[in-house]
Amino acid sequence: MATRVKQKRPTDRHSRLGLTEDDLMAMYRTMVTARLCDEQQFRLNRQGKAPFVVPVSGHEGCQVGTAWPLIKGTDIFVPYYRDLAVCLVAGMTAKDIFLGVFAKADDPSSGGRQMPAHWGHRRLGIISGSSPIATQMPHASGIAYAMKYLGQEAIVGCWFGDGATSEGDWHEALNFAGIHDLPIVFVCENNLYAISVPLSKQMGIKDVSVRGEAYGFPGVSVDGNDVLACYEVMQEAVDRARSGGGPTLIECKTYRFFPHTSDDDDRTYRTREEVEEAKKKDPIPAFANYLKQAGIIDDDKVETLREELKAEIDKEVDEAWNAADPEPESALRHVFAEED
Amino acid sequence: MATRVKQKRPTDRHSRLGLTEDDLMAMYRTMVTARLCDEQQFRLNRQGKAPFVVPVSGHEGCQVGTAWPLIKGTDIFVPYYRDLAVCLVAGMTAKDIFLGVFAKADDPSSGGRQMPAHWGHRRLGIISGSSPIATQMPHASGIAYAMKYLGQEAIVGCWFGDGATSEGDWHEALNFAGIHDLPIVFVCENNLYAISVPLSKQMGIKDVSVRGEAYGFPGVSVDGNDVLACYEVMQEAVDRARSGGGPTLIECKTYRFFPHTSDDDDRTYRTREEVEEAKKKDPIPAFANYLKQAGIIDDDKVETLREELKAEIDKEVDEAWNAADPEPESALRHVFAEED
Amino acid sequence: MAEKNIVQTIHDTLWEEMKENDRVLVMGEDVGARGGVFRATADFLDEFGETRVLDTPLAESSIVGLAIGMALHGLIPVAEIQFADFIHPAFDQLVSEAARLRYRSNGDFAVPMVVRAPYGGGVHGALYHSQSIEAFYGHVPGLKVVVPATPYDVKGMLRTAIRDPDPVLFLEHKKTYRLIKGEVPDEPFEVPIGKADVKREGDDLTCVAYGLMLHYCLEAAGKLADEDGVSVEVVDVRTIAPLDKETILESVRKTGKAMVVYEDNRTYGAGAEIVATIAEEAMFDLDGPLVRVGGPDIPAMPFSGPLEHFFMPNVEGIHAAMKELAEF
Amino acid sequence: MAEKNIVQTIHDTLWEEMKENDRVLVMGEDVGARGGVFRATADFLDEFGETRVLDTPLAESSIVGLAIGMALHGLIPVAEIQFADFIHPAFDQLVSEAARLRYRSNGDFAVPMVVRAPYGGGVHGALYHSQSIEAFYGHVPGLKVVVPATPYDVKGMLRTAIRDPDPVLFLEHKKTYRLIKGEVPDEPFEVPIGKADVKREGDDLTCVAYGLMLHYCLEAAGKLADEDGVSVEVVDVRTIAPLDKETILESVRKTGKAMVVYEDNRTYGAGAEIVATIAEEAMFDLDGPLVRVGGPDIPAMPFSGPLEHFFMPNVEGIHAAMKELAEF
Numbered sequence A, B: 001m002a003t004r005v006k007q008k009r010p011t012d013r014h015s016r017l018g019l020t021e022d023d024l025m026a027m028y029r030t031m032v033t034a035r036l037c038d039e040q041q042f043r044l045n046r047q048g049k050a051p052f053v054v055p056v057s058g059h060e061g062c063q064v065g066t067a068w069p070l071i072k073g074t075d076i077f078v079p080y081y082r083d084l085a086v087c088l089v090a091g092m093t094a095k096d097i098f099l100g101v102f103a104k105a106d107d108p109s110s111g112g113r114q115m116p117a118h119w120g121h122r123r124l125g126i127i128s129g130s131s132p133i134a135t136q137m138p139h140a141s142g143i144a145y146a147m148k149y150l151g152q153e154a155i156v157g158c159w160f161g162d163g164a165t166s167e168g169d170w171h172e173a174l175n176f177a178g179i180h181d182l183p184i185v186f187v188c189e190n191n192l193y194a195i196s197v198p199l200s201k202q203m204g205i206k207d208v209s210v211r212g213e214a215y216g217f218p219g220v221s222v223d224g225n226d227v228l229a230c231y232e233v234m235q236e237a238v239d240r241a242r243s244g245g246g247p248t249l250i251e252c253k254t255y256r257f258f259p260h261t262s263d264d265d266d267r268t269y270r271t272r273e274e275v276e277e278a279k280k281k282d283p284i285p286a287f288a289n290y291l292k293q294a295g296i297i298d299d300d301k302v303e304t305l306r307e308e309l310k311a312e313i314d315k316e317v318d319e320a321w322n323a324a325d326p327e328p329e330s331a332l333r334h335v336f337a338e339e340d
Numbered sequence C, D: 001m002a003e004k005n006i007v008q009t010i011h012d013t014l015w016e017e018m019k020e021n022d023r024v025l026v027m028g029e030d031v032g033a034r035g036g037v038f039r040a041t042a043d044f045l046d047e048f049g050e051t052r053v054l055d056t057p058l059a060e061s062s063i064v065g066l067a068i069g070m071a072l073h074g075l076i077p078v079a080e081i082q083f084a085d086f087i088h089p090a091f092d093q094l095v096s097e098a099a100r101l102r103y104r105s106n107g108d109f110a111v112p113m114v115v116r117a118p119y120g121g122g123v124h125g126a127l128y129h130s131q132s133i134e135a136f137y138g139h140v141p142g143l144k145v146v147v148p149a150t151p152y153d154v155k156g157m158l159r160t161a162i163r164d165p166d167p168v169l170f171l172e173h174k175k176t177y178r179l180i181k182g183e184v185p186d187e188p189f190e191v192p193i194g195k196a197d198v199k200r201e202g203d204d205l206t207c208v209a210y211g212l213m214l215h216y217c218l219e220a221a222g223k224l225a226d227e228d229g230v231s232v233e234v235v236d237v238r239t240i241a242p243l244d245k246e247t248i249l250e251s252v253r254k255t256g257k258a259m260v261v262y263e264d265n266r267t268y269g270a271g272a273e274i275v276a277t278i279a280e281e282a283m284f285d286l287d288g289p290l291v292r293v294g295g296p297d298i299p300a301m302p303f304s305g306p307l308e309h310f311f312m313p314n315v316e317g318i319h320a321a322m323k324e325l326a327e328f
């Protein structure tokens, strides 16, 4: 049966979770970096420098919290387009991200072939994703099967939205993972909408997590605005997966602060009040408050950190902007393996 | 949560269910007719008169029990190839069935175009089925949506096997039905195998019925060898559906006595002992015993009835055998609507 | 009579059909409150309500499968696939089910339904929002596939498609949505499915095209007439399946030269069938080679400007090909 | 050297590949205890165990999708689709994923995998166990599609496919499984993907075919030689994509006459591309019309004997078409 994780709110939660203050600061920096990249890419979009961008704002808490427990170089990340912060955790830089935004030849995800936010990076263990929703899910289960086949102590993290749960591929991937007790964690970033379609028109249930039982593994819902809560349930799930305990379905209750993409107009389907309400639960200030209460940072530090990171990102944006476009004829390359 | 229906075993169960002795006899006749058609079609297959046949034996109880509560002329049957007995309940005759077995021009399902057991009969409310597993499921949900749209007090019965539950279409159909509380009952004939693939390799769970909750409606498992138990849960589900209460997922635990089809050799994946064990729970003698204990029939009646039905079927088989083949050029017809 | 662009024409025609027949419904992802990501069903929800303006779950196979069920039970669903690139999960429902229900039931069942899909590139849509899909579905007997390219044809053929007793895949080139405008009569009318249309008369060569490429071909033909005094006849295929051979062959027999222009990957594309048909049935009327202009055989159209530009056939290239063929 | 039929050759070749490389696995419905419904993996379970002989759930989209994941993580999956007719649910995974992973990642990722699918009719399989699917997948850049028709080619090309760094759709005409026998060397060898093969030399006309039709064409060509003294060159396409134009064009330029024979629905079928290619590149070498012999444009092959017979192109019909073309 799906369980809803209740969090006490003391300031020593992180030590209980085995997280050092450095860990916390690293997590916080990543969340803020994601937010700043988002603000920057929308600014560039308005300036006409970025034709199409996909926002992450609102999802930073659940993305950083659930991506953090994975072991880089060993585990595999299977994100979807919303997962800018997951990719930062996996090792992408702001420059990598903006090379994609500007569709430059050095964009590590696709060399400018795919839309921005279609992540992929072999060395970092980020599997190349496409636009069709939920197609990555069976890949994730297949990778997890291969890990078992090869006797590796590795696990797969697979991220997706609430809308993705409706696709047949989603069902088939979870069903297979359940049959073979695969080392995989399925993370649903439930932001209550698939573009304009509300959850009530997407499924006949309130909590995606109840579906774990339909596949024979645990399902758990967690507050996606609470990065530590997300970290905790993910860490448990990752440990279970790594130790042969099989898959877990984690549902992070979150919200998307911006329109679906720069092409969307969310005023047609969400009231401003609803959006403002959600922003009050913004995972970043929430985490900042925890850090303050824990005496790890203060308001100045929050400000200086933000300035620091912004400056760094601006630098990387410039580098990305000045990078080279792909050669037209290069469009013919990599259809099949190239003789060398 | 899925519930397993427990049956007391008194001899007045039928009256409690509102079934008259005539009803019971009609149900029994249908079950025996299905069994006799099955034996006959395999005999014809061995004689080389029927190139391909699909058995029903073992499923007669759950098929007759779950098909019976539907209202002919109002409700819609969406069966799969195993459902010979469902189609008999819907109004098909043995002759109809053998016109299909012999691929004759008058085969009501397809005029000999489809394999036998690919049922369809517009007037009887049996939707034409194909071979691809689970493709009928979204059709069933779509029909149920149309019923609601048109304000009809009708419901849909949708039958499928345990293997069908793995297809994406299965998931998508149940998800949609749950969102819109559609007037539909999903009936899984769980015979523990998809050809050779056992349930344990088909899903990470023991009871398909637990999946009802994943879509926001009740799931129930029932003994498929107990025709009255199947009737009872189906009647409840049909009433709920008709009164706006939404879908139900019913799982009938059953077993296939013969190979998957006349092309299959089940000795490669099932022990004879397992098959013999299952046959001890044969739904037909089980129901006969109930009828005897209820004083409705005796052993002689069982015999004479069987002889009677067999003679009738033999007659219809002959008629079907002597019917005309389709004209070769008729293969070009009905690609699109024909001008008249 | 009013001048409209293509997406507006689709919107208005759907609106009229919904008004006229309450068994017609629209369904798909974001067709409700959002009015469709291209606004083809803007304001439909307020006018017709949730039941007839159905926001479906994110699941294309069931969008088509549900529509089949609705059509089997007396409704006339017009399903929108948000982008043609995302119709692939529904391939089985279209090929094995929609296209075969009438045939497999020996005419007992029918599925009158329309599946609308915005296709085509040149919109910075990258690998998964630019695809042409007509070749896949043109090869499916039992399915009608149309590709109207002018507001007039769009209105007439959408009305015809909704009235067609069989499933129709209605392809709309998304770049033409706002780019192409034209006069559209206010009163309802029908344009037949299965009839190509000579969009420009000419004597020197026949250019067969459809969708966005039709407009590029017309532009190139105009250029050729003005600059080179060559008269090109441009045939708009309009219906991929069933293909109107007669109109194409008639034109080719008249001009003696033929080329086919399409945006899709060239090999095994729809242009192959058109060229093959001309070769089989009119080869001895030809006094020039048969020419195909098509997209390169790479998986799909990339996002980066230079790469996308490299993929798309353009007016200059078409003009050059026409000129070369004319001078042959 | 031993004489084997096609399905035995597939079985033995897969067995050798599994022995040689423990990263190779077979997966699909009923490939385990059942050994596959055509017995292509008979006894594999006992020899290689459950992990490498994977009975999958009944879900084709995930069979392909899982295989992609396995290939991404270092395995070489050989997935069996029980009947080609049932590959359609996996269309999206094949077109959008398998075929595009290398391209969309600019060469960073690759999916070396094989998808085996028994296709084709004449086996009393009716509408859903008789289908030809090569035209759909031939049109997908990034995917290799092969149709070997002899035991020798089957062994050589299956080995090549398993070693190919890109996804290969391996189509096996199920009627040839036991019908076609031939000598197969015991030692391993490779037959290249992308090379057609002249299976019978001739001077008077070129007949291009593949799969079961190749054998019908060879039989018809033999008849024509014996009875009518006409010498037909028969070209086995062997690989649908990438298509080996050179071998086909070379033969056509030599004989000056060409026909293409395929079992699939004629319109928009693979034969269209072959005819179009010949028309574009060798029209002036032709001294006869281009001829296509294909299946009728009906949704699929019916079950009833007379109807199925009506659908299938046969030796007599092919012979007649050859004769007519030769006499032109």
Ligand SMILES: Cc1ncc(C[n+]2csc(CCOP(=O)(O)OP(=O)(O)O)c2C)c(N)n1
Binding pocket: A082, A131, A132, A133, A160, A161, A162, A163, A164, A165, A189, A191, A193, A194, A195, A256, A260, C029, C058, C060, C082, C086
């Ligand atoms: C197969 C497919 N259908 C439709 C789309 C168009 N589309 C892109 S994103 C999206 C909504 C996804 O919602 P969700 O899974 O909840 O993720 P979110 O964007 O909310 O994070 C849709 C319908 C698509 N990309 N792929």
Ligand SMILES: Cc1ncc(C[n+]2csc(CCOP(=O)(O)OP(=O)(O)O)c2C)c(N)n1
Binding pocket: B082, B131, B132, B133, B160, B161, B162, B163, B164, B165, B189, B191, B193, B194, B195, B256, B260, D029, D058, D060, D082, D086
């Ligand atoms: C899409 C698809 N894949 C594979 C098959 C081949 N096939 C036919 S029946 C079957 C097993 C179905 O098992 P189940 O759903 O449990 O029904 P049962 O036959 O046991 O009653 C399979 C794999 C098919 N018909 N369609």
Ligand SMILES: [Mg+2]
Binding pocket: A161, A162, A163, A189, A190, A191, A192, A193, A194, A195
């Ligand atoms: Mg969402």
Ligand SMILES: [Mg+2]
Binding pocket: B161, B162, B163, B189, B190, B191, B192, B193, B194, B195
């Ligand atoms: Mg079963």
